[in-house]
Amino acid sequence: MGAPSGEIIVTGGLGFIGSHLVDAYLAAGHRVTIIDSNAGAVIDGEDYDADPRCTVVRQRVEDYLAAGGDFTGADRVIHAASYVGPASILSRAGRLGHDIIGSTAPVIDACIGAGAPLCMFSSAEVYGRSGVLDEKDDILVPTQYNTRIEYAIAKTLAEAMVSNSRQHGLRGVVIRPFNVAGARQSRAGGFVMPTFVQQALAEKPITVFAGGEQVRAFIAASDLTGFIIDYMDAALDGDDIIINVGNPANAITVMELAHRVKDLLGSPSPVVSVDGRSVHGPHYAEAESFHKIPALRAATGLGWQPRIALDELILSTAEYYRAREDRRAVNAPL
Known part of the structure; x- marks a missing residue:
């Protein structure tokens, strides 16, 4: 199920979900490049700096790519960089759409250019309603545009970009995580x-x-990373572009x-x-x-x-x- 060892890029790799993914990929024998602006970092990354299998690039992924960086040689790209959390996003009100799309678009382009498969993290916030939520369900967009709605709309647009970029050669899937902890x-x-x-x-x-x-419905970060490590290849070959990951x-x-x-x-x-x-x-x-x-x-x-x-x-x-x-x-x- 898991992919053979290779070159992995994790954007937001010093953040909560990103760092768990980095640890899991390193444990599985991969080489990892982290691209992280430090905006949402939960660790300083010094242990990664000391690991010869790991490279840490401390800048925004869009800046890295604009300066000539690329994803050549990457066996997969995990795009986890994002402002997250109902409190953290408040300071970005009116800019969240720019933040999310501004990083997602160049990541998609770089993946297409390098032929690298992409896994992008979205959010269960996109559903906009209560209940047991299925990937095939319609999304509801409330009209009171608070910061959480701005975040949800931006993530929805990013999902559509990944899906529609398959027409241009992208191999990509989108994960909607439910309350990772x-x-x-x-x-x-x-x-x-x-x-x-x-x-x-x-x-x-x-x-x-x-x-x-x-x-x-809280899911352990280790369960989420287990899905990415062991089932991303199967997901890329499957029919579902959008995949819920949670623990009901x-x-x-x-x-x-x-x-x-x-x-x-x-x-x-x-x-x-x-x-x-x-x-x-x-x-x-x-x-x-x-x-x-x-x-x-x-x-x-x-x-x-x-x-x-x-x-x-x-x-x-x-x-x-x-x-x-x-x-x-x-x-x-x-």
Whole structure:
């Protein structure tokens, strides 16, 4: 199932998902080039600098390509570079479309030029509605254009670009991840799992937004990377360009998650309801997909299954943050 060792390019490879992919590819015997502007980095990359199999290019991928860089010799390109997280994207309001398309278009062109297969990360935010969400379902675009909607529209357009670029020789697939979590994920982005875990470890109040009735299905980063490493070739040869990757067995309300984290970690932290805007500012908004559960028709059709259960995911995240600080959120209050 996994591809033979080769040359891998990971944009955003110092970020949460990107760094897990880099680690998995290195462990599988590949050489990896990371292209990362450091905008969303969760690690400094010094260990990668010291690894002769890994090259770190610290600039935006669009700048790298504009300056004459290319993807010649790449066996695959994983485009994971993006602003992510309901809090992190707020500072880019009005620019997110430019950010996302401005990096995706040159990546597509470079992949076509080099004959390199592309895996692009989109977002489950594109669905714009609640429910069990299938890749074949129509996408709903709400008309209140808050920053999350701008992000979702831009990701949708990037998906269409990948799909339509197949007419020009691109071999590409798009991954829609559902609530990836695990070690290294930063609460600075507004992500709920590392926020709850770090609050519980610090014995601070666990802050739940919007009543906590949101339903999320958390998938471990290792399960996501397992799909990319072992099933990307099959996905490229299959009929589905858009592929959900998630773990519906881990579906839980955010309020239930807060109490699960508290109980598993034996924390005295109280669970409290707060207005997200009081934490992240007046432009913060909840996702349109209040209940967000993936249908896994395409991914499981290739033979993949998620493995990591919710409690194991919570405990592994806590183990990571017991031993180290949250690099991106070190100066942010809990």
